Amino acid sequence: MASITFSGTTGNFSLLPTAAVSENSNHIKDGFNPLKKNLSNTRKKHNGRSLVSTNVASPPLPAITHPPPKRESGNGYDGSHVAWTSVRQERWEGELLVQGEIPLWLKGTYLRNGPGLWHVGDYNFRHLFDGYAMLVKLHFHDGRLTAGHRQIESEAYKAAMKNKKLCFREFSEVPKPNNFLSYIGELANLFSGASLTDNANTGVVKLADGRVVCLTETQKGSIVIDPATLETVGKFEYSDTLGGLIHSAHPIVTDTEFLTLLPDLINPGYLAVRMEPGTNERKVIGRVDCSRGPAPGWVHSFPVTEHYIIVPEMPLRYCAGNLLKAEPTPLYKFEWHPDSKAFMHVMCKASGNIVASVEVPLYITFHFINAYEETDEDGRVTALIADCCEHNADTTILDKLKIQNLRSYTGKDVLPDAKVGRFRIPLDGSPYGNLEAALDPNEHGRGMDMCSINPAFLGQKYRYAYACGAQRPCNFPNTLTKIDLVEKKAKNWYDEGAVPSEPFFVARPGATEEDDGVVISMISAKNGDGYALLLDGSTFEEIARAKFPYGLPYGLHGCWVPFK
Numbered sequence: 001m002a003s004i005t006f007s008g009t010t011g012n013f014s015l016l017p018t019a020a021v022s023e024n025s026n027h028i029k030d031g032f033n034p035l036k037k038n039l040s041n042t043r044k045k046h047n048g049r050s051l052v053s054t055n056v057a058s059p060p061l062p063a064i065t066h067p068p069p070k071r072e073s074g075n076g077y078d079g080s081h082v083a084w085t086s087v088r089q090e091r092w093e094g095e096l097l098v099q100g101e102i103p104l105w106l107k108g109t110y111l112r113n114g115p116g117l118w119h120v121g122d123y124n125f126r127h128l129f130d131g132y133a134m135l136v137k138l139h140f141h142d143g144r145l146t147a148g149h150r151q152i153e154s155e156a157y158k159a160a161m162k163n164k165k166l167c168f169r170e171f172s173e174v175p176k177p178n179n180f181l182s183y184i185g186e187l188a189n190l191f192s193g194a195s196l197t198d199n200a201n202t203g204v205v206k207l208a209d210g211r212v213v214c215l216t217e218t219q220k221g222s223i224v225i226d227p228a229t230l231e232t233v234g235k236f237e238y239s240d241t242l243g244g245l246i247h248s249a250h251p252i253v254t255d256t257e258f259l260t261l262l263p264d265l266i267n268p269g270y271l272a273v274r275m276e277p278g279t280n281e282r283k284v285i286g287r288v289d290c291s292r293g294p295a296p297g298w299v300h301s302f303p304v305t306e307h308y309i310i311v312p313e314m315p316l317r318y319c320a321g322n323l324l325k326a327e328p329t330p331l332y333k334f335e336w337h338p339d340s341k342a343f344m345h346v347m348c349k350a351s352g353n354i355v356a357s358v359e360v361p362l363y364i365t366f367h368f369i370n371a372y373e374e375t376d377e378d379g380r381v382t383a384l385i386a387d388c389c390e391h392n393a394d395t396t397i398l399d400k401l402k403i404q405n406l407r408s409y410t411g412k413d414v415l416p417d418a419k420v421g422r423f424r425i426p427l428d429g430s431p432y433g434n435l436e437a438a439l440d441p442n443e444h445g446r447g448m449d450m451c452s453i454n455p456a457f458l459g460q461k462y463r464y465a466y467a468c469g470a471q472r473p474c475n476f477p478n479t480l481t482k483i484d485l486v487e488k489k490a491k492n493w494y495d496e497g498a499v500p501s502e503p504f505f506v507a508r509p510g511a512t513e514e515d516d517g518v519v520i521s522m523i524s525a526k527n528g529d530g531y532a533l534l535l536d537g538s539t540f541e542e543i544a545r546a547k548f549p550y551g552l553p554y555g556l557h558g559c560w561v562p563f564k
C-alpha cells in the first residue's frame with residue numbers, strides 16, 4: 001500500500017488531508033496522522049459537549065497534493081518558517097477544538113485570502129505576492145468553529161498545475177518563452193492583457209448583493225467564490241466597456257456601492273468608478289489627471305470620507321518598461337520618481353469634481369486605514385484626515401517581502417520602520433498638505449501594516465485601528481496591535497516566533513462602543529503550527545484559539561460573511 005508522508009522541508013509541518021476519512025485515507029502514513037493525535041489529546045468537555053478535532057463533515061475529496069520543491073533547486077529555499085512554506089494539500093475542511101470561549105453572538109464566516117503556494121514543480125517563486133491564491137475559512141456557529149482552506153482555481157493556477165510550469169505573468173515572475181517566436185507572441189499577449197495573471201491572491205470582499213469576490217490588481221483576477229465550500233464559482237466579468245487591465249486591489253464595499261480606482265497608464269491618471277449591488281457594470285464618477293511623472297502612482301488602496309474619494313498619487317509609479325521585462329527589476333513593475341512629487345487628490349463623490357489636489361511629503365503606503373472630514377463650527381468641511389500604514393517613503397519594504405528574505409531570518413533586525421501616517425488635506429485652496437505620525441511609532445515597534453477598523457466607522461471620525469506591528473528584532477511584522485488614535489497608545493499581542501496575519505475586527509451586534517467586538521487573526525507559529533486566534537476588541541486579551549491540524553502559510557486580507 002502506498003503511503004505518503006507530508007513531512008516537509010521544515011521537519012515540523014503536519015497536514016491532515018481531507019482524504020483522512022475518504023477512500024484515499026491510505027495515503028496517510030499511520031504514525032503521522034494528526035487526526036489520531038488530536039483524538040487522543042483533545043477529547044474534552046466544552047459547554048457540555050464533547051469536542052474533538054474531526055473532519056467528519058467533509059465529503060470525500062481528491063487528495064491533490066503539492067509536493068514541496070527540491071531543496072537542491074538552489075534558489076534560496078530553506079523552509080525556515082511555516083508562514084513562508086507552501087501548503088501541501090489543495091483543500092481541507094474540519095471542525096477545530098476550541099480553547100477558551102467563542103462568543104455565541106459570533107455567527108458567520110471569516111474568509112482570508114492570500115498566497116499559499118509559492119512553487120510549481122521544483123521552481124520556487126521569488127516574491128510573497130507571486131504565490132497562488134489560497135482561501136482559509138473560519139465558520140463560527142454556536143460557539144463552535146469549522147475551518148478549512150482551498151486553492152482558488154484561477155486560469156493561472158490551473159494552467160500551472162496542468163503544464164507543471166508558470167504560464168502567466170505574476171507580480172515578479174514571468175513565464176519563460178520557449179523560443180524567439182513565442183517571446184514575440186508573449187509581448188503581444190502582454191499588451192492585450194492575455195498573459196497577465198488572474199491569480200486573485202490579495203483580498204476577498206462580500207458585495208452587498210451577497211456575491212463573494214476574490215481580488216488582485218489585475219481586473220481579470222476578480223473571481224467569485226462560494227463562501228461555504230470555498231469553491232471557485234467563476235470569473236467576475238465586468239459588463240462595462242471601461243477597459244484597462246488593472247485596478248486597486250482594495251475596493252471600498254458598502255451596503256450601497258462598490259467604489260474603486262482604475263489607473264490609466266496611457267494618459268497618466270485615475271478613473272474613480274462605482275458599481276451598484278446586483279450589477280457588474282462600473283460607472284465613471286470622475287477622473288484625476290496626473291500633472292507630473294510619466295505614469296500614475298501605484299494605487300493598491302485608497303480611502304474615502306462621507307462625501308469624498310481620496311485619490312493618492314505616490315511617487316512609486318507604474319512603469320510600462322518594467323511590465324515588459326522578463327526579469328524582475330529592483331522595484332518590480334514600478335519606479336521611484338521623487339522629482340515627480342507626491343499628491344493627494346480629493347474628488348466629490350456626488351459630482352466627480354476635483355475639489356483639491358495638494359502636494360504632500362513623499363510617502364510609500366499600500367494600505368490606507370480610514371479617512372474622515374474635519375468641519376468648522378458652521379459644519380463646513382475644512383480639511384480631510386487620511387490615515388495609512390506609511391513606510392517612511394522607503395521602497396525597501398518591497399525587497400524585504402521577497403520569499404528568500406522572509407525565509408532566511410537570522411535574528412537580525414531588518415524590518416524597515418513604518419508608522420501610522422496621518423495626512424491632513426486642506427480644502428481651502430492651499431497647495432500643500434501635511435503628513436505626520438499619528439502616534440509615536442515606538443508604541444508599535446516601528447512596524448505597521450495590514451490594518452482593519454470597525455466598518456461602521458468607515459469614512460467617519462474614528463478612534464481605534466487594528467494592525468500588525470513589530471517586536472524587534474524581526475524581519476516581518478510579528479505583533480497584533482490595537483492603536484488608540486485619541487490616547488496615542490498601542491496595545492500589542494505577541495507570541496515569540498509567530499507570524500500573525502491581518503487582525504480583522506467584527507463588531508458585536510447591537511454594540512454602541514467602537515471597539516465592542518472581536519478581532520480575528522490566523523497565526524503561523526514558530527513550531528510549525530497554525531491556529532485561529534480571537535482577541536477581545538476592547539481589552540485586546542485572548543478569548544479563544546483553535547489549532548489547525550497543519551501549519552498555516554501567511555495570508556493577506558479577509559472579510560466577514562455574516563450568518564443570515
Ligand SMILES: CC1=C(/C=C/C(C)=C/C=C/C(C)=C/C=C/C=C(C)/C=C/C=O)C(C)(C)CCC1
Nearest residue numbers: 129169170171197202216217246333366449477
Ligand atoms: C500581477 C500584476 C500586478 C500585481 C500586483 C499585485 C499582486 C500586488 C499585490 C500587492 C500586495 C499584496 C501588497 C501588500 C503589501 C503588504 C505590505 C507592504 C506588508 C508589509 C509588512 O510590513 C501588477 C503589479 C499590477 C502589474 C501587472 C501584473
Ligand SMILES: [Fe+2]
Nearest residue numbers: 202249300557
Ligand atoms: Fe492589500
